[in-house]
Amino acid sequence: MTLTPARAPFGELLTPHMVTARWQQGAGWSRPHLEPFADLPMSPAMVGLHYGQVVFEGLKGYRRPGGGVDLFRPLDHAARLRRSAERLAMPVLPEARCSRTPSNSSSPPTRRACPGNPD
Numbered sequence: 001m002t003l004t005p006a007r008a009p010f011g012e013l014l015t016p017h018m019v020t021a022r023w024q025q026g027a028g029w030s031r032p033h034l035e036p037f038a039d040l041p042m043s044p045a046m047v048g049l050h051y052g053q054v055v056f057e058g059l060k061g062y063r064r065p066g067g068g069v070d071l072f073r074p075l076d077h078a079a080r081l082r083r084s085a086e087r088l089a090m091p092v093l094p095e096a097r098c099s100r101t102p103s104n105s106s107s108p109p110t111r112r113a114c115p116g117n118p119d
Contacts, residue, residue, distance in 0.1 A: 023091050057081040
């Protein structure tokens with residue numbers, strides 16, 4: 001059986017891209033940047049390896065028949081990411097950032113809650 005987006009089990013077909021943003025003391029969060037999917041380089045001194053202070057959010061998107069992409073509940077994901085960061089006393093990514101297009105993407109942002117259903 002050939003795996004296609006229409007036949008893929010939920011969460012098992014990954015995009016060849018990822019969005020990253022960097023945080024720096026004094027400057028805060030950078031603009032999100034779209035880049036090829038890759039391993040995440042980590043220092044052995046990373047706080048998450050020593051103290052478990054890591055937050056990750058796996059936002060999902062679905063291709064629309066016309067070629068656009070709908071994000072699955074981006075503002076809910078943003079709120080969950082914010083709450084997790086607050087609990088761990090980490091810098092909070094503003095929720096509005098999660099509904100914007102990365103700085104180097106040519107795709108327009110979307111605020112749809114799920115494929116085919118507007119908010």
